[in-house]
Amino acid sequence: MSANSKVVDINRKKKELITFTDEELETLRRTVAGDASSDEFKMFIYLAKNYGLDPFNKEIFFWKKDGKPTIMTSRDGYLKIADRHPQYDGLVSDVVRENDKFRRKETGINHQYGTNRGQIVGSYALVYRKDRSYPVYVFAPFNEYRSDTKVWKQYPSAMILKVAESMALKRAFSVSGLVSREEMAVQHQSDYNFDEIPFSQVQGKKNKGKTQKDKSLKNDQVTSLTERELAIKKIVGDDPKLKEDLYNYLRHVKREKGIDSSKKISINSLSKDQFEQLKSILNTFSRLSAQERKEIS
Structure with a gap:
């Protein structure tokens, strides 16, 4: 057996940190990685398993723009990878402002500040490992990463801090194949606005007033469509x-x-089986989301 073959065999025997049932894979294929090709989805699942990140808990994402796929995590995803590593020995980080006294040393940072700190200059992060003499250091300049999005305008300190922490954790533990939302300064713009999801043609006619043709429609048909919309809104x-x-x-x-892909579809245009499947998926994610909020609080 060649040396290369031995390496492959060892990697195949590596214990997976997370596993998925066939049903869970199908759910992920339809939802979290809905835009992924077959090969892209395989890569997404491989990285989720390799790094032990759970897509059901929003620890890893699939994002595609202009045909270019990106597999994303967050600062917390990198931190989860680090926490699991036996050599991880802590993270030190802070935001630097224009009136701060800030100097980098070989073994760390000398950072002092008072109350009148001024505007944000950037942020730094140091990741310590037990098997290394010096920490991994990253400084993220604010003007290079700031974004004109709502979250960056409301929480500039928190966002630039996440950038430095993400980059330092990623570098310290050689994480490849993933990029964090904070690093990219990306705000995903959906193809849909929930409040603007078009109703079916039947529902539209009802809103505009009945014509002679509309009067021939069965009342239970219109009611059924309305119930669908209310059912989904109640869950979401x-x-x-x-x-x-x-x-x-x-x-x-x-x-x-x-x-x-440029056209939109309505909840009401789904078949009965598709609609029931959608409700089941959303209810499952709703329970997970509620559990996450409970843990955070």
């Missing part, structure tokens, strides 16, 4: 994560039906 509410799961499923249906 204002939860942005659940909204994104809904949009991902609709994109999945569009691909299956061969509908042009």
Whole structure:
């Protein structure tokens, strides 16, 4: 057996940190990685297993723009990878402002400040490992990463801090194949606005007033469509994560039906089986989201 073959055999025997059932894989294929090709989905699952990141708990994401796939995590995803490593020995980080006294030393940082700190200059992070003499150091300049998005405007200190921490953790533990949302300064813009998801043609006619043709429609048909919309809104509410799961499923249906990607589809255009499947998926994610919020609080 060659040396290369031995390496492959060892890697194959590596214990997976997370596993998925066939049903869970199919759910992920329709929702979290709804835009992924077959090969892209395999890579997404490989990285999730390799780093022990759970897509159901929003620890790893699939994002695609202009045909270019990106597999993403967050600062917390990198921190989870680090926490699991036996050599991880801590993280030190802070935001630097223009009036701070800041000097980097070989073994760390000398950072002092008072109350009148001025504007944000950037942030730094140091990741310590038990098997290394010096920490991994990263400084993230604010003007290189700031984004004109709502979250960056509201929480500039927290966001630039996450950038430095993400980069330092990634470098300290040689994480490859992943990029964090904070590093990219990306805000995902969905193809859909939940409040603007088009109703079916039947529902639209009802809103505009009945014509002679409309009067021939059965009342239970209109009621059924309305119940669908109310049922989905009741599950999703204002939860942005659940909204994104809904949009991902609709994109999945569009691909299956061969509908042009520029066109939108309605909840009401789903078949009965598809609608029941959508409700089941959203209810599952809703329970997970509730559990996450409980743990955070």
